[in-house]
Amino acid sequence: MNWYYARGDERMGPVDDAAMDQLVRSGAVTAETLVWKEGMADWQPLGSVAQVGTAPAPSPTPVAAGDMAMPESLYGEQTVAGCVECGRSFPQDEMVPYEDHLVCAACKDVFFQRVREGGGLRGAFRYAGFWVRVGARIVDGFIINIATLAISFVVGFVGALINSAAGGGDGFEAIAGILGGLIGIILPIVYEIVFVGKYGATPGKMSLGIKVVRSDGSPVSYGRATGRMFSTWLSYIIFLIGFIMAAFDDEKRTLHDRICDTRVIYK
Numbered sequence: 668m669n670w671y672y673a674r675g676d677e678r679m680g681p682v683d684d685a686a687m688d689q690l691v692r693s694g695a696v697t698a699e700t701l702v703w704k705e706g707m708a709d710w711q712p713l714g715s716v717a718q719v720g721t722a723p724a725p726s727p728t729p730v731a732a733g734d735m736a737m738p739e740s741l742y743g744e745q746t747v748a749g750c751v752e753c754g755r756s757f758p759q760d761e762m763v764p765y766e767d768h769l770v771c772a773a774c775k776d777v778f779f780q781r782v783r784e785g786g787g788l789r790g791a792f793r794y795a796g797f798w799v800r801v802g803a804r805i806v807d808g809f810i811i812n813i814a815t816l817a818i819s820f821v822v823g824f825v826g827a828l829i830n831s832a833a834g835g836g837d838g839f840e841a842i843a844g845i846l847g848g849l850i851g852i853i854l855p856i857v858y859e860i861v862f863v864g865k866y867g868a869t870p871g872k873m874s875l876g877i878k879v880v881r882s883d884g885s886p887v888s889y890g891r892a893t894g895r896m897f898s899t900w901l902s903y904i905i906f907l908i909g910f911i912m913a914a915f916d917d918e919k920r921t922l923h924d925r926i927c928d929t930r931v932i933y934k
Contacts, residue, residue, distance in 0.1 A: 669681030669682065669683055669704060669705075670683070670684070670686075670687045670702055670704045671702065671703045671704065672687070672696055672700050672703075672713070673701040673710065674695075674700075674755050674756075675755045675756030675757065677755070690773075694772030694773055695771075695772060695773035696713060697713070697714075697761060697772070698712060698714030699713075699714065699758070699761065700712065700713050701713075702716060748762060748769045749769075750762065750769060750770055750771040750774055751765075751768040751769065751778070752770055752771070752774035752777065752778045753771060753773070753774050757769075757772075763775045765778070765779075765782070792884065792918075792930065792932045793932060793933040794918050794919040794932055794933075795877040795919060795931040795932060796914075796919055797911075797914035797919065799875055799877060800877070800913060800919075800921075800931060802871075802875055803869065803871035803872045803874070803877060804871060805871070806870065806871035806875070807858070807859075807870065807871035807872075808871075810858075810871065811854060811855050811858055814854060814858075815850055815851050815854055818850050818854070819846075819847040819850055822843055822846050822850070823843050823847065826843030859892070859895075860889065860892045860896050863879050863887055863892040863895065863896075864887065864888065864889035864892035864893075865889075866878075867879050867880065867886055867887055872931070876933055876934050877932065877933055877934065878932065878934055879892075879929050879930070879931055880931075881930070882928050882930055887929060891928075891929065894926070895923050895926075895927040895929055898922065898923035898926045898927055899921075901922055901923070901926075902921065902922050905922075909921055909922025909923065910922075912925075918930055919931065
């Protein structure tokens, strides 16, 4: 026998007895939750019907599922509020408060686990748009170029001193040139991984008040920052299309955001 149950102003189901038992154990359905199954004349609180899995006494005038109507207000005079996690409506006295927000019983474990991990509130993000992200990359590019020039100059200067002390020759100059090229490749990679993995943002992003997070608001690990860094190369390979995607996505995601399940948001 299938059950239907009310969540906010929505009719959920059908679910069988085993699934309803699981919903009760998880707290998603309580004794006050309105339920209906074939043989019931109207929606009633689960606690007044029967134990889950036990069929209620049949009504003398059963109502077919297609003919049942949802009450105009499922919770009568009770004050309802939206869950900050799933967005559905529940009576406030059945919800768990957190700061200025309310969380439903079904979402509380997931919600507080993310809070413990340092994540933000789902749905409370303000996503950084295409142009602010371009601006952050310009700032980062300027910083990386200055650092690359400075390091290359020091390497070249030291190489020249060693070369002079050794009596000249082209060997040290060639080595210095190779080192300068490697610096130009390695420095941007290390820069991105270290700053995003440790602080969630490069200096360019920090200067514009944005940061990189997981889709649930939790911080980005060094491993994910590494994958995200190398994923940007795909966007360069396909003529920057991966970056341009951010201008047309609801959550302003680039290709590497999609691959690594990240978002760029305002702090």
